[in-house]
Amino acid sequence: MSEAWIIDAARTPRGVGKVGKGALSAVHPQRILSPVLKALAERNNINTADVDDVIAGCGTQSGKQGACIARMAALDAGFDNDAPGMSLDRFCGSALTAVNLAAMGVMSGMQDLVFAGGVESMSYASTLPRTTSGVIDMDNMHLRAMHPQPHQGICGDVIATLEGITREDVDRLGYESQQRAARATAEGRFNKSLVPVYHDDGTVALAVDEYPRPQTTLEGLAALKPAFEALYAAPLDQEGLSFKKLVEQTYPGLKVNHVHHAGNSSGVVDGAGAVLIASPAYARAHGLKPRARIRAMSTAGDSPELMLNAPVPAAKKALAKAGMSIRDIDLFEINEAFAVVPLKFMRDLGIDPSIVNVNGGAIALGHPIGATGAIIVGTLLDEMERRDLNVGLATLCAAGGMAPCVIIERV
Numbered sequence: 001m002s003e004a005w006i007i008d009a010a011r012t013p014r015g016v017g018k019v020g021k022g023a024l025s026a027v028h029p030q031r032i033l034s035p036v037l038k039a040l041a042e043r044n045n046i047n048t049a050d051v052d053d054v055i056a057g058c059g060t061q062s063g064k065q066g067a068c069i070a071r072m073a074a075l076d077a078g079f080d081n082d083a084p085g086m087s088l089d090r091f092c093g094s095a096l097t098a099v100n101l102a103a104m105g106v107m108s109g110m111q112d113l114v115f116a117g118g119v120e121s122m123s124y125a126s127t128l129p130r131t132t133s134g135v136i137d138m139d140n141m142h143l144r145a146m147h148p149q150p151h152q153g154i155c156g157d158v159i160a161t162l163e164g165i166t167r168e169d170v171d172r173l174g175y176e177s178q179q180r181a182a183r184a185t186a187e188g189r190f191n192k193s194l195v196p197v198y199h200d201d202g203t204v205a206l207a208v209d210e211y212p213r214p215q216t217t218l219e220g221l222a223a224l225k226p227a228f229e230a231l232y233a234a235p236l237d238q239e240g241l242s243f244k245k246l247v248e249q250t251y252p253g254l255k256v257n258h259v260h261h262a263g264n265s266s267g268v269v270d271g272a273g274a275v276l277i278a279s280p281a282y283a284r285a286h287g288l289k290p291r292a293r294i295r296a297m298s299t300a301g302d303s304p305e306l307m308l309n310a311p312v313p314a315a316k317k318a319l320a321k322a323g324m325s326i327r328d329i330d331l332f333e334i335n336e337a338f339a340v341v342p343l344k345f346m347r348d349l350g351i352d353p354s355i356v357n358v359n360g361g362a363i364a365l366g367h368p369i370g371a372t373g374a375i376i377v378g379t380l381l382d383e384m385e386r387r388d389l390n391v392g393l394a395t396l397c398a399a400g401g402m403a404p405c406v407i408i409e410r411v
Contacts, residue, residue, distance in 0.1 A: 002279050004103035005290035006408060008044055009378030010036045010195045011273035014366040015210045017122035023206040024197055024270035025123035029058075029065045032197055033073035033119035033272040039195040040115060040276045041079070044288060048074075051083035052111035055102055056274075057094020057118030058087055059369035060125040069119060089370070092337060093299075093398030094118050095273060096373025100297040100404055102277045107294075112282035117274025117374035124270075133236040135246070136399055147304045148246035152399060153228040153265060155307040156338035157258045158247055162306075163344055167259040170339035171221040174264030174363050176353075177336060181360025182214035189359055189386060193273075193378045211267045211366040226258035227265065250305045264339040269366030273375035290411040292381055295391070296322035302401045308341050310403030311395040312348045318393065318405040326351065329407070330389035333376040335396030336361035345395075359383060372396060373404065384410055 012032060015024030024032055033056060041048055056070035071085030090097045095118030102116035132139045136149045150158070160170065184190060185208075196207040233244045247254060278288055298321060300314035311334060319325060326349050334342040334356055342361070346353055359379060362372060373396055380392040395405035 001107050002109050004106040004294045005278050005280055005283055005411065006292040006294065006381065007276040007278050007283065007288050007290055008040050009275045009374070009381055010039050010193050011375045011378055012036055012195055012197050012271045013206045013209045014269040014271040014368060015206050017268035017270050017366070019123045019127060022123050022270055023210055024121065027197060027199065027205050029119055029121040029124060030069055030073045030076050032121060032270060033069065034076035035195050035197055036117065036272050036274045037074055037079065037115055038077040040274055041077070044276060049080035049082045050113050051079065051115060052105065053102070053114050054079070054083060054085040055098040055114065055116045056085065056087050057090065057098045057370040057373065059089060059091055059094055059120055060128065061087060061089055062128055064124055065121060073119070090402060090404065091399035092335065092367070092369050092396055093373055093402055093404040094370040095375070096377065096394065096396060096404040096406060097299065099275050099277070099374055099377055100406055103294045103297060106277055106279045112279045114277045115274055116277060117272065118370040119272035120368035120370040121270045122268050122368060133241060135236065148249040149304050149307060149400070150243040150246045151228065151231060152307055153260055153338065154232055154243050154247065156260045156340045157228055157256050158251065158254070159306055159308060159344060160259045160340045161254065161257045165259070165340055165343055169343060170259050170264040171218060173339040173343055174221055175216060175218050177357065177360045177363040178213055178216040180358060181212045181364035184359035185209065185212065189382065192382050209365055211269050212364045216263065221263040224261040224263050227261040229258040232256065232258065260338050260340070264363060266337050266362035267366035269368050271366065271368035271371050271375070273371045273378060275374050275377055291385070292408045292410050295407040295409045297406050299402065299404045304401035307399060307401050308337060308397040309344065310401055311341065311345050311397050311405070314395050314403035314405035315349065315393060318407050322407050324407070329391055329393045330355065331358065331380060331384055331392040332356045333380045333392070333394040335367065335372055335376060336363045337367060337397050339363065341397055377406065377408070381408060
């Protein structure tokens with residue numbers, strides 16, 4: 001079996017995901033992804049006629065983000081007509097799934113050159129009409145009876161309640177994420193991967209991350225009201241459905257401690273990221289220098305009723321595939337969908353917090369749903385190189401109780 005080599009990675013800055021307020025909110029989603037693809041092709045002197053596929057994750061494939069955004073963005077980037085595209089949806093795990101699928105294609109010997117990543121304009125997605133009650137099962141009552149799945153933020157609060165994770169714990173992680181992101185930005189740690197996004201007239205739409213709040217304090221976080229407490233009991237339809245009722249189907253009488261809010265949950269943002277993957281044979285033939293190889297990949301499922309707990313089994317599965325232990329990993333990127341996710345991950349696997357999300361995470365920088373998996377692979381690789389470390393692991397929870405995972409090793 002061939003190896004899959006990571007040649008390069010890039011991402012856009014992340015813009016605030018609010019219509020009229022975020023710098024990318026007026027940019028077509030295809031035009032958010034295309035500069036990343038174009039930059040990777042140009043700076044690696046890629047003949048895009050050789051591209052076997054462009055795989056892009058996107059969590060809301062409707063309207064401007066529909067119609068196979070991978071192919072459309074590749075064409076917008078000026079790729080050769082011969083370069084095909086495919087879009088996929090694994091919720092928050094979409095872009096990492098795209099990266100893993102690209103690696104599988106290369107490792108199988110059936111592909112030699114793949115661009116993989118994702119995009120999400122969360123500002124645009126917020127304008128689309130809601131056609132169901134808002135429950136992730138899309139009002140499939142048969143499925144709901146089997147697996148009552150609450151809102152992701154409420155799942156975070158339920159996990160915190162069950163695990164004894166306190167408001168102080170999640171606030172501390174939220175504060176640390178902001179401090180680490182501020183330090184990383186000031187030191188230029190993101191510069192290697194950042195690609196500006198432009199308006200159609202050629203002016204810059206966004207060149208730096210827009211979401212971080214470096215002025216955040218622990219006192220300020222402590223003053224914020226829980227974000228999901230009112231939503232918990234609010235009626236979702238005329239029959240009186242509520243997320244509280246869904247939770248109590250699985251955990252009767254549970255008194256939920258609502259600990260998450262905007263300051264310790266992932267930010268709503270617009271952005272894109274991608275990774276360039278090649279076979280060793282293609283790379284050598286075209287003078288491409290690999291930055292890392294993919295050692296192992298996995299995807300795991302866990303309780304859909306808790307939704308956010310699959311990163312731990314996904315990491316264990318990937319480590320087993322690689323023949324490694326958790327102690328073999330030098331650096332981790334665990335997406336901060338909600339603060340409880342990396343906290344539980346570190347607790348369950350006995351990981352030192354000093355090697356997890358060292359440049360901040362989605363709490364500070366934002367989480368463009370369909371793009372984050374590819375973004376954190378690039379962030380992980382950049383920091384491994386900066387620190388001269390060898391092995392890194394990236395994973396993130398996805399709705400429905402899933403998580404993809406990848407282990408990369410510098411070449």
